[in-house]
Amino acid sequence: MNITDVRIRKISDDGKMKAVASVTFDDEFVVHDIKVIDGQNGLFVAMPSRKMGEGDFRDIAHPLVSELRNRIRDAIFAAYEKMLAEEPVSTPAE
Numbered sequence: 001m002n003i004t005d006v007r008i009r010k011i012s013d014d015g016k017m018k019a020v021a022s023v024t025f026d027d028e029f030v031v032h033d034i035k036v037i038d039g040q041n042g043l044f045v046a047m048p049s050r051k052m053g054e055g056d057f058r059d060i061a062h063p064l065v066s067e068l069r070n071r072i073r074d075a076i077f078a079a080y081e082k083m084l085a086e087e088p089v090s091t092p093a094e
Helices: 066-086
Strands: 003-010 017-025 029-039 042-046 049-052 056-059
Touching (some): 017 066, 029 066
Antiparallel strands (some): 003 017
């Protein structure tokens, strides 16, 4: 299974969620709403999930092997870093 496209949508700088990604596999299957979150130990990727009962969340789509999870994470982080690098630099108002 090859990752053929990653699209990143930046979220406001406020808060822990920094971006939402969509990842396409083999130009045939896409997973939306993968979150890039700034946690206590740095950025991490959270798979799409649904609230179940009393505050519990359950992933609704996720890789079964850690190798694929790592490839997805690395592809999302690369796209996220590229998006940040392409952002216009704002200059402080004088």
